[in-house]
Amino acid sequence: MTEVLPKRITKEIERLMNDPAPGIKAVPFEDNLRYFDVVMAGPTQSPFQGGEFKLELFLPGGYPMEPPKVRFLTKIYHPNIDKLGRICLDILKDKWSPALQIRTVLLSIQALLSAPNPDDPLDNNVAQHWKDNEKDAIATAAAWTSQYALPGK
Amino acid sequence: MPVTDSTAFHNNDNDQLDGMDMSATGSDYDDDFLMSDPYDPEEYDGVEDDGFYDEIGGQGLFTAEGTKGLEERRPLYQVEYETHSESELVQLQKEEAAKVSGVFGIPMSHATMMLRSMKWNKERFFERFTENPEKVQLEAGIVTLEEAAQRRVTPEVKQYFADRRVRAVESNVQYPDWEELSPEAQTQRNLVEFIPDALCEICFSGDPSVPTYALPCRHRYCIDCYREYLTHKIWDEGLSARIQCPEFQCPIIVGEPVVEMLVSSADFSRYRNLLLRSYVSENDTMRWCPAPGCEYIIECHTPQSALLSTVPTVRCRCGHAFCFGCGLDDHQPCLCILARKWLKKCSDESETSTWISVNTQECPKCQAVIEKNGGCNHMTCRKCQHEFCWVCLGPWSQHGRAWYNCNRYDENASKQARSAQEKSREALTRYLHYQTRYANHERSADLDRDMYRKTERKMELMQQASSLSWIEVQFLRDAADTLIQCRMTLKWTYAFAFYLARNNMTELFEDNQRDLEMATEQLSEFLESPINPDTISTLRQQVLDKTAYVASRRKVVLEDTARGFAEDRWDFNVSLTE
Amino acid sequence: MAKIPRSFRLLEELEKGEKGIGDGSCSYGLANGEDHSLSTWNGTILGPPNSYHENRIYSLMIHCDENYPDAPPRIRFISRINLPCVNPETGIVDPRKLACLAHWKRNYTMETVLVELRREMASPSNRKLHQPPEGSTF
Numbered sequence: 001m002t003e004v005l006p007k008r009i010t011k012e013i014e015r016l017m018n019d020p021a022p023g024i025k026a027v028p029f030e031d032n033l034r035y036f037d038v039v040m041a042g043p044t045q046s047p048f049q050g051g052e053f054k055l056e057l058f059l060p061g062g063y064p065m066e067p068p069k070v071r072f073l074t075k076i077y078h079p080n081i082d083k084l085g086r087i088c089l090d091i092l093k094d095k096w097s098p099a100l101q102i103r104t105v106l107l108s109i110q111a112l113l114s115a116p117n118p119d120d121p122l123d124n125n126v127a128q129h130w131k132d133n134e135k136d137a138i139a140t141a142a143a144w145t146s147q148y149a150l151p152g153k
Numbered sequence: 154m155p156v157t158d159s160t161a162f163h164n165n166d167n168d169q170l171d172g173m174d175m176s177a178t179g180s181d182y183d184d185d186f187l188m189s190d191p192y193d194p195e196e197y198d199g200v201e202d203d204g205f206y207d208e209i210g211g212q213g214l215f216t217a218e219g220t221k222g223l224e225e226r227r228p229l230y231q232v233e234y235e236t237h238s239e240s241e242l243v244q245l246q247k248e249e250a251a252k253v254s255g256v257f258g259i260p261m262s263h264a265t266m267m268l269r270s271m272k273w274n275k276e277r278f279f280e281r282f283t284e285n286p287e288k289v290q291l292e293a294g295i296v297t298l299e300e301a302a303q304r305r306v307t308p309e310v311k312q313y314f315a316d317r318r319v320r321a322v323e324s325n326v327q328y329p330d331w332e333e334l335s336p337e338a339q340t341q342r343n344l345v346e347f348i349p350d351a352l353c354e355i356c357f358s359g360d361p362s363v364p365t366y367a368l369p370c371r372h373r374y375c376i377d378c379y380r381e382y383l384t385h386k387i388w389d390e391g392l393s394a395r396i397q398c399p400e401f402q403c404p405i406i407v408g409e410p411v412v413e414m415l416v417s418s419a420d421f422s423r424y425r426n427l428l429l430r431s432y433v434s435e436n437d438t439m440r441w442c443p444a445p446g447c448e449y450i451i452e453c454h455t456p457q458s459a460l461l462s463t464v465p466t467v468r469c470r471c472g473h474a475f476c477f478g479c480g481l482d483d484h485q486p487c488l489c490i491l492a493r494k495w496l497k498k499c500s501d502e503s504e505t506s507t508w509i510s511v512n513t514q515e516c517p518k519c520q521a522v523i524e525k526n527g528g529c530n531h532m533t534c535r536k537c538q539h540e541f542c543w544v545c546l547g548p549w550s551q552h553g554r555a556w557y558n559c560n561r562y563d564e565n566a567s568k569q570a571r572s573a574q575e576k577s578r579e580a581l582t583r584y585l586h587y588q589t590r591y592a593n594h595e596r597s598a599d600l601d602r603d604m605y606r607k608t609e610r611k612m613e614l615m616q617q618a619s620s621l622s623w624i625e626v627q628f629l630r631d632a633a634d635t636l637i638q639c640r641m642t643l644k645w646t647y648a649f650a651f652y653l654a655r656n657n658m659t660e661l662f663e664d665n666q667r668d669l670e671m672a673t674e675q676l677s678e679f680l681e682s683p684i685n686p687d688t689i690s691t692l693r694q695q696v697l698d699k700t701a702y703v704a705s706r707r708k709v710v711l712e713d714t715a716r717g718f719a720e721d722r723w724d725f726n727v728s729l730t731e
Numbered sequence: 732m733a734k735i736p737r738s739f740r741l742l743e744e745l746e747k748g749e750k751g752i753g754d755g756s757c758s759y760g761l762a763n764g765e766d767h768s769l770s771t772w773n774g775t776i777l778g779p780p781n782s783y784h785e786n787r788i789y790s791l792m793i794h795c796d797e798n799y800p801d802a803p804p805r806i807r808f809i810s811r812i813n814l815p816c817v818n819p820e821t822g823i824v825d826p827r828k829l830a831c832l833a834h835w836k837r838n839y840t841m842e843t844v845l846v847e848l849r850r851e852m853a854s855p856s857n858r859k860l861h862q863p864p865e866g867s868t869f
Contacts, residue, residue, distance in 0.1 A: 008356050035736045056739075083764060
């Protein structure tokens with residue numbers, strides 16, 4: 001029962017393979033071409049620098065009218081990412097546009113790592129930490145990065 | 154209202170049941186009201202008609218004719234409101250657009266689209282339009298209309314739409330027929346173009362056989378994708394007035410004519426429906442009647458900020474009475490915030506409160522509720538681990554080994570614990586006092602409804618067996634409606650009283666409450682009276698009189714509470730915030 | 732047909748469970764809110780009215796392994812209960828004796844299972860079954 005993949009998705013996969021975004025690798029699983037294994041490098045100048053974060057991404061049947069579903073698999077200390085790896089990002093919800101792509105979504109997530117937004121939190125404790133003592137919160141995030149996100153782990 | 158009406162109340166109150174004394178003097182009436190009514194009864198003239206009798210087809214003394222010609226003043230407890238049907242609302246939108254169109258000398262369709270993009274807020278529209286008309290027109294999709302008007306549809310595009318209609322079943326893409334379209338939507342097709350080498354950013358297909366469309370922002374997509382996008386927004390996201398260009402963060406609105414020319418007629422009628430819904434939901438002065446299946450809309454200009462001193466109660470054309478402020482069923486005279494607090498309290502305390510008061514104590518340290526389920530008096534609180542004596546509530550450490558017999562009752566520690574406990578017990582008793590009465594009226598209203606249904610059947614049978622006319626047996630319906638309405642009011646007076654801090658005004662409130670309650674119970678008894686054709690005319694008069702009296706007592710309660718808010722004489726024992 | 736992977740399917744179920752399902756007579760949630768693997772879930776069923784189970788609250792453990800939702804979850808009652816499909820020693824629900832588990836389909840959810848278990852409790856042949864004392868556990 002393999003589906004005929006819409007042209008849009010095939011083209012996106014092609015582009016991801018031939019011209020990957022810097023620091024982002026997204027490979028579809030062979031048995032489900034709508035389901036992607038993603039590895040994202042922690043952005044420089046952020047507490048996630050040096051880390052390699054694993055994510056999973058899925059293109060639902062309504063894609064591209066509906067946004068993709070994305071989740072962090074690697075533990076990460078970030079005010080907009082909860083303990084289950086769920087991400088609070090407007091383009092994954094009401095700000096989604098069918099003109100966006102897998103590539104733009106992953107770049108936005110990478111940008112979110114560089115610029116956490118504690119005013120729109122998914123994890124209240126982490127967000128409070130960020131607001132009360134940003135320096136300390138960043139230190140915790142860096143510690144988590146070296147504990148959970150070191151390459152080869 | 155005419156004085157003769159009031160004499161009816163008066164006679165009735167004295168149980169003079171042999172008909173009405175039309176010559177009863179106005180002074181009797183004054184005395185009667187003055188006992189509980191703090192103001193000049195003159196002020197009461199003309200406030201009797203709250204629309205209730207008109208709507209339920211009141212009879213005899215209470216027909217609309219009975220009050221005609223009198224200078225009427227709206228009672229304090231009533232707010233002004235209007236009921237609209239959906240088609241009336243469409244008309245209302247047209248009128249508003251016409252005004253704007255006249256002021257600025259712009260076409261109606263432009264005015265409609267711009268007002269819609271401003272959520273029908275005329276002030277905001279005036280402000281923004283005077284400031285930057287180009288931007289407002291661009292965002293609302295007006296520019297699209299103007300651009301389209303300067304062009305002509307190509308034969309190829311016309312052919313494409315026609316072909317797609319023929320192949321609609323197999324392609325599952327149904328575009329509306331040219332002839333079905335409004336002139337604006339027909340004009341929009343002028344902007345549909347075949348562009349060789351264009352790559353649609355949604356499907357990535359670059360198929361030159363599919364035409365494309367772009368708003369003035371020039372974000373161009375093939376019309377099949379456009380259509381799918383709009384259908385998704387309409388059905389899956391329930392959007393209408395706020396559908397933007399598919400491009401990420403592009404603020405240009407896809408206007409009604411564009412939607413019309415691209416989606417199927419079924420999708421378009423859903424879109425129109427959503428437009429109306431959003432008109433109501435985005436408008437603070439409009440609210441759908443919450444009664445199941447009712448499609449009327451109430452317009453009321455009482456602002457949310459007035460809810461701390463008004464209970465804006467409205468009655469929809471369907472008969473449902475509800476609060477415009479919060480949408481709950483009629484909860485006069487209780488403020489919205491107090492009604493919410495009360496309902497929450499009732500659900501929190503629920504039925505267990507009585508049981509708790511009998512079988513449990515609170516831990517003297519953390520106030521956790523503890524049930525004693527064994528014989529030993531040495532209690533350990535599961536929550537805070539505090540050890541205490543069940544009998545005296547003093548700390549167990551002071552009991553030594555005398556666990557079997559508490560003889561420390563007069564110890565200071567125990568006294569303090571007792572008094573803390575008594576306080577909380579007292580609060581519960583107080584709550585139960587009001588809750589019992591609240592719940593009782595709720596239950597009684599149900600019983601009254603049952604009783605009325607049974608009586609109604611009896612009346613129908615009687616009507617068939619006697620010479621009575623339909624109108625003559627209707628009085629019971631009015632009585633039952635009034636009765637149930639009064640029970641609802643009474644119910645909420647208890648919730649209101651629960652939050653009322655005692656001052657010299659509360660007594661007055663309670664007097665009025667008691668008078669209404671007594672009258673209500675009397676009317677309730679009448680409904681249970683046996684009915685037979687010989688006595689029915691007497692009963693009818695009695696019930697009519699009592700109904701009128703009860704309704705007047707209800708108004709006294711409501712008017713007094715409303716006046717209390719106006720004069721700021723109510724104090725509450727809770728803060729009026731969530 | 733887009734085939735939703737295990738994790739996103741379970742996240743969907745989690746969200747639905749957090750919002751509350753149906754009339755509230757069944758509910759479920761992650762046993763550990765930080766469990767990235769989304770494997771172990773707690774379920775509760777409110778005993779159906781007009782049965783021996785009325786007003787009782789039953790707790791269950793639901794385990795969704797790597798093959799979920801291609802394969803059914805494993806269910807075990809924590810609260811003691813006497814039902815033909817439940818092992819009287821261990822509380823484990825016998826997948827052969829509950830129709831939705833025996834004939835599992837990919838679009839079935841944990842909710843499907845809880846609702847069917849509740850229906851079992853209310854069935855004419857089961858609703859009068861004598862039950863162990865309330866509050867006892869396996």
